[in-house]
Amino acid sequence: MTARRGPLPRPPAARNRGRSVLALVPNEGGLAITELPSPNQDERPPGLPIDTLILHYTDMETGAAAIARLRDPEARVSSHYVVEEDGQVFRLVPEERRAFHAGLSSWRGNEMLNGRSIGIEVVNPGHSCGYRPFPALQMAALADLCLGILSRHPIPARNVVAHSDVAPDRKRDPGELFDWRGLASLGVGLWPEGVEGGDLSVVPGGMARAAELMRRIGYPVDPARPDVALVAFQRHWRQEEWGGRPDAGTLARLEAVAALAGAG
Known part of the structure; x- marks a missing residue:
């Protein structure tokens, strides 16, 4: 375990169309990480950068249940880290593995991303077990963890x-x-x-333009079902409405994110 956790995050400070925008504060005193090794890991392929x-x-219903599964050798699933709802952070797999x-x-033409990525499981019951907002303390710990990872690896935004x-x-x-907005801030x-x-508003030819931007x-x-990817985009960058329709609001966000992504 590393140094003690620093100050707690400030409470939510603003709202955007009914959704909280967290005022997240990174922990200045360092992030405490508990080691819980998982057997579900192996060597990374040689020559691949860690860039994702x-x-x-x-x-799952509880964080403990999720960690147990991620450490079960028969499950063959794992992540590098788990962040609990109370802000506890667990490392299951070293970043170099x-x-x-x-x-x-x-993503961006690369397939089978385990070899070039770091994965973080954020404890939440999810859509299967009672999806709910992510607590401020959890998001603050996640922000600290991500910032540390980004400082160690060439991962573009x-x-x-x-x-x-x-x-x-x-x-x-x-x-x-x-x-996502709070993290990006x-x-x-x-x-x-x-x-x-x-x-x-409906945009003529909107789906074709959306597919190009995505x-x-x-x-x-998928050329046959571009709406599937569009729902994913909306869940990330257009959370006001995420039904897979390429309306004017979605296209505006798509154009903006595409410009940011193109800039690196």
Whole structure:
């Protein structure tokens, strides 16, 4: 275990269309991490950079149950870290090793991302067990953890992604209640500040344009079902409405995120 945790985060300070925007404060005194090794790991493929950070939710009733599964050799799943709702952080797999967290996945043309990514499981019951907002203390600890990871590896902001971003046909985590905007305000990932997303107006040819922009950002887009990737995009960057419709608000956010992603 490392140094003691520093100051607690400030409480939520603002609201955006009914969703909280957390005023997150990184812990100045260092992040305490408890080692709970998982057998579900192996060597990373040689020559691959660690250039992607993938955030998940546990989708189980308790954090203890999730950790038990992530350490079960028969389950063959793991993550590098788990962040509990009270801010406790557990390391299951060293960063230099490959954890089994992303499965079939793709981002910016790279496939099977376990070999080049770090995975963090954020404890939440998920859509299967009673999805709920992520506590401020948990998000503050997660921000600290992510900032440390980003300081150690060449991970660009555009490669800080959701599990649902890299596997939109299979996954929906960490979901539409996750505070991506708050993390981005601290330097973890991208957020298109000042771009309104509430316009529900129909846009002729909107889906074709949406698919083009999603590919530019990095999404694996199925030509037969581009709406599947669009739901994933909306859960991340357009949380006001995430039904898979390419309306004007969605396209505005897509254009903005594509521009940010293109800038690195």
